[in-house]
Amino acid sequence: MPEPTGVIHDIGYQRYTGPRLGRRPVFGALYLHGVRTAFGLGRSAKAKIFPWLVVGIVLMVAVAATAMRAQFGQVVMTYAQFADAMSWLVIFFVAVVAPELVSRDLRSGVLPLYFSRPLPRSDYPVAKLLALVTALWLLLGAPQLLMFLGAAFTLDGLGAVWDELLDLLPGLLYAGMWAVIFASVGLLIASLTGKRAFAAGGIVAVFLMTTPIVGTLSILPSQTANQLAGVASPPTLVQGVGIWTMRDLLITDPDGVAPDLGPYGPVYGLVAVALVAACVALLLARYRKVAAR
Incomplete structure (x- = not known):
């Protein structure tokens, strides 16, 4: 009878005896990782180039506005106007960052690993969405804070400083509005494909190609169509909500031309809420479908 030739090797595997974290720490880790990813932190130098280039641009604009105010004694742009002025940068920031947050995971097939932990299917997209909202709010809010300090x-x-603070707070709220709407739309589009180039192109297309629709509606002979034209595009929708809620902070020039919303200001607000709700619902549905595969 031949002797056994098999050998058992002890390669050092041991059972994990440390604390087992639950849902909240996993969610927090996903959220924090998403914020870090948005700014390229903990990643290669190449991944940091674009986000920090955008950060540098918005900070330079804030420094320039602060310096001109200190030099000439006049407000160059209000805090709310700063968010409007930087909106085109926000579009490209979302187009680059949103695919990094979700498209990479779809393409690499790591989602089953996430969902094998004590993580409900809805927590993954919500954590990514909150991370992108936070990144966008910091992108627009930090320069406003710099302008306030200057x-x-x-x-x-102290009375003048208090009045300045009361101007800053609506600006930060307005920046949050930009962040929520742009993040909701951008992340939904990015979640539809694992190819980052396609996701980025789709995001830019939705934000920029809806602008001609606004232009077409605004020149129609119908006054109602003119006043509701802004709801057709996310950037003009946000601006419409801003004009409705904080017109004096966005339109500081008495002779300036501002969109005429007529009596439809509340409609802009309702459409904005409905847009965010629809995007979040579709995002959750998308990941329920992905998790079921």
Whole structure:
């Protein structure tokens, strides 16, 4: 009878005896990783180029506005106007960052690993969405805070600083509005494909190619169509909500031309809420379908 030739090798595998974290720490880790990914933190130098180039541009604009105010004593742009002025950069930031957050995971097939942990299917897209909202809000809000600090040192008295703070807070809220709507739309589009180039192109197309629709509606002979034209595109929708809720902070020039919303300001607000709700619902449905595969 031949002797056994098999050998058992002890390669050092041991059972995990440490604490087992639950849903909340996993969600927090996903969220924090998403925020870091948005700015290229913890990644290669190449991944940091675009996000920090955008950060550098918005900070330079904020520094320039602050310096001109200190030099000439006049407000070059309000905090809310700053968000509007940077909107075109936000579009391209979303087009690059949103695919990094979700398209890479779809393409590499790592989602089953995420869902094998104590993580409900809805937590993954919600964590990614909150991460993108946070990144966009920081992108627009941090320069506003820099503008506020620069202004605070040139003002006389705490009363003037308090008034300046009351101008800053609506600007930060307006930046949050930009962040929520752009992140919702951008992440939904990015979640539809694992190819980052296709996702980025789709995001840019939705944001930019809807603008001609607004232009067409605004020149129709119908006044109602003119006043509701802004709801056809996410950027003009956000601006419409801003004009409805904080017109004095966005239109500071009495002779400036502003979109005429007529009595439809609340409609812009309802459409914005409906758009975000629809995007979040479709995003959750998308990941329920992905998880079921």
